[in-house]
Amino acid sequence: MKKVIKKSYKFAIKTAFYITLVISVLIAAVLLVSNVFHVGIVLGFSAFCYITSFLIIQYRVERFIYRRVKKIYDDLTLLESASLRRQPITTDMATLTQEIDKFAKDKKLEIETLKVREEYRKEFIGNVSHELKTPLFTVQGYVLTLLDGAMNNEKLREQYLERANKGVERLIYIVQDLDMITKLEVGDLSLNIETFDIVELVASVFDLLEMKSAKKKITLTFDMFYADPIMVKADKERIRQVLTNLVVNSIKYGRIKGTTEISIENLIKNKVIVRVTDNGEGIAKANIPRLFERFYRIDKSGSRKEGGSGLGLAIVKHIIEAHDEKIYIESELSVGSEFSFTLEKAK
Structure with missing residues (x-):
């Protein structure tokens, strides 16, 4: 040389x-x-x-x-x-040049990351403000109306108190979800790992959401008949929440007389994959990367007609990642969506 x-x-x-x-x-x-x-x-x-x-x-x-x-x-x-x-x-100057180039690239990446975080922070604060403001103003409106004399009308008083209570319940729901996702993010929420039958858990979630799906005539079903139990190791209640959030989402954005189907398949020797598939509205590819962000909504009009805290999918992602598992999504507009996640099989 x-x-x-x-x-x-x-x-x-x-x-x-x-x-x-x-x-x-x-x-x-x-x-x-x-x-x-x-x-x-x-x-x-x-x-x-x-x-x-x-x-x-x-x-x-x-x-x-x-x-x-x-x-x-x-x-x-x-x-x-x-x-x-x-x-x-x-x-x-080769070494110095390399160090300066590395320094410049790192700083550029750091600045770009800070810009993205700042944009996300502004959007997040705006979304939190919007989510809390709506039920707060609703409760305040009914309370003020009652104070202005409506409380003297017994029928009106009961009706307004019930509506104000719904607003308070929504606030509590949002705060509880925020508290949970914060604990998940900082690792303060411990998991109670146990062995359970995932088929039985899915069936119980279907029973829980039967009335909700019936309002839109959506059928909740397995992809096949599972004669034998499929035992997995995870936090049963957290996985129940994951399934509930995913199925509720499929009902919210599903079409009338549609279908939400769950399948459980062997992925590798010690893993199963749970798929939640619907034939609803579907999601545009541009929206998929941000779908698991807190308060991110595809509907940019600000409409909250479907309710919810806007934290459901973010919580799903954090629960699955807390189990050291993966969550995936495939979707096509006007065709439907499929959310899937892995779980460890019990020996």
């Missing part, structure tokens, strides 16, 4: 050569004029001059570059100055 000469050495070699050449020519000229010219003297002086010039120039260049490179490193806080003293600093 061809040996690469450091650029500072090249500079010192060339500069020393030019200085030696000039001085040697001058010395030779002086000796010629003085009639004492001798080739050995000129060559000896040239060699001495060249070596001396090379050493001085190399030393000065390294010191000159060291001071400036060290200042750059100190300013950028890329490396400790001690690491520079362990090796000579030369005009070969």
Whole structure:
């Protein structure tokens, strides 16, 4: 392999050569004029001059570059100055260039990440404000109406109190979901891992949501008859919440007389995959990457006709990830959606 000469050495070699050449020519000229010219003297002086010039120039260049490179490193806080003293600093700037490029790329990525987070923060605060504001104003409106004299009307008083209570219940629901997702994110919510039959759990979720699905004439069904139990290891109540949230979502955005189907399949030796499939509205590809964000809604009109806290899918994602499992989504507009997640099989 061809040996690469450091650029500072090249500079010192060339500069020393030019200085030696000039001085040697001058010395030779002086000796010629003085009639004492001798080739050995000129060559000896040239060699001495060249070596001396090379050493001085190399030393000065390294010191000159060291001071400036060290200042750059100190300013950028890329490396400790001690690491520079362990090796000579030369005009070969490859290492410094790489460090500065890396620093610049990291800072650019950091700035872009901060911009994304800032945008997300603004959107999140706006969504939280909207979600809380609606039931708060509803409750306040009914209370103020009662205080203004409506409480004297017994029928109206009961009706308004019931509506105000629904607003309070919605507030409690949102706060509870926020509390849960916060605990999931910081790891404060411990999982109670147990062995249970996932088929039986799905059936119980179907029973729980039977009336809700009946309002839209949506059929809740398995993809096949499961004669034998399928035992898995997970937090049963958290997985119940995952299934409930996914099925409720499929009912909300499902078509009238539609179907929500759940299948349980062997994925690998120790894993099963649970699929929740519907033939509802479907989701545009542009919306899928943000679907699990808190309060993210596909409907940008601000309508809350379908209710909910807007945290359901975010909670689903965090619960599945807390189990060290994966969740997937496939969807097509006007065709339907499929949410699937993995679980560990019990031995």
